[in-house]
Amino acid sequence: GNSVTQMEGPVTLSEEAFLTINCTYTATGYPSLFWYVQYPGEGLQLLLKATKADDKGSNKGFEATYRKETTSFHLEKGSVQVSDSAVYFCALSSYNTDKLIFGTGTRLQVFP
Amino acid sequence: EAQVTQNPRYLITVTGKKLTVTCSQNMNHEYMSWYRQDPGLGLRQIYYSMNVEVTDKGDVPEGYKVSRKEKRNFPLILESPSPNQTSLYFCASSFPGLAGAEQFFGPGTRLTVL
Numbered sequence: 001g002n003s004v005t006q007m008e009g010p011v012t013l014s015e016e017a018f019l020t021i022n023c024t025y026t027a028t029g030y031p032s033l034f035w036y037v038q039y040p041g042e043g044l045q046l047l048l049k050a051t052k053a054d055d056k057g058s059n060k061g062f063e064a065t066y067r068k069e070t071t072s073f074h075l076e077k078g079s080v081q082v083s084d085s086a087v088y089f090c091a092l093s094s095y096n097t098d099k100l101i102f103g104t105g106t107r108l109q110v111f112p
Numbered sequence: 113e114a115q116v117t118q119n120p121r122y123l124i125t126v127t128g129k130k131l132t133v134t135c136s137q138n139m140n141h142e143y144m145s146w147y148r149q150d151p152g153l154g155l156r157q158i159y160y161s162m163n164v165e166v167t168d169k170g171d172v173p174e175g176y177k178v179s180r181k182e183k184r185n186f187p188l189i190l191e192s193p194s195p196n197q198t199s200l201y202f203c204a205s206s207f208p209g210l211a212g213a214e215q216f217f218g219p220g221t222r223l224t225v226l
Contacts, residue, residue, distance in 0.1 A: 089155070099157055
């Protein structure tokens with residue numbers, strides 16, 4: 001079945017450091033890929049998405065590229081801020097369903 | 113403001129005492145869904161609904177019920193809660209059938225069953 005694997009956290013960084021959170025997926029067909037972010041005490045918010053191979057999603061300085069050849073959708077940011085501290089979820093939805101399948105989440109902690 | 117609301121936000125109850133968590137959205141979305149979030153497991157879908165009076169099981173439906181009598185509301189019912197249902201619950205909604213459609217999430221309901 002479809003699944004998402006993402007790196008375990010927590011990821012601890014200093015402000016202005018480079019961020020990578022790895023995400024790989026298993027899916028039939030051509031899924032859509034997402035990164036959702038959960039700030040403390042809040043629900044999930046869509047951070048970025050990509051719906052086909054080689055698409056790059058970007059938002060708030062974060063980027064991720066849909067790589068079909070490596071079945072990956074790694075999240076990157078060039079310079080993190082303390083306000084980026086949150087839990088990040090990689091997710092996919094198959095072409096014929098609205099269900100989101102989530103990874104286990106990666107907690108990011110950014111220190112000044 | 114477009115939003116998904118859930119109530120209550122926090123609930124502590126005892127084993128066997130029926131409870132309902134409400135979910136409401138104001139975006140006219142056909143698709144609504146319930147997830148539970150547990151450490152190390154991410155979010156898992158409990159039930160979903162494609163439209164009014166159309167509901168179906170997700171990946172972890174045991175011990176839960178839902179109903180969809182109106183488009184905007186999608187309550188989650190635990191008829192006889194047990195401690196293994198202690199979790200963080202999220203309701204979500206979206207327009208169905210669109211590749212890459214964003215799902216909008218409520219703020220979450222933290223449930224503790226003693």
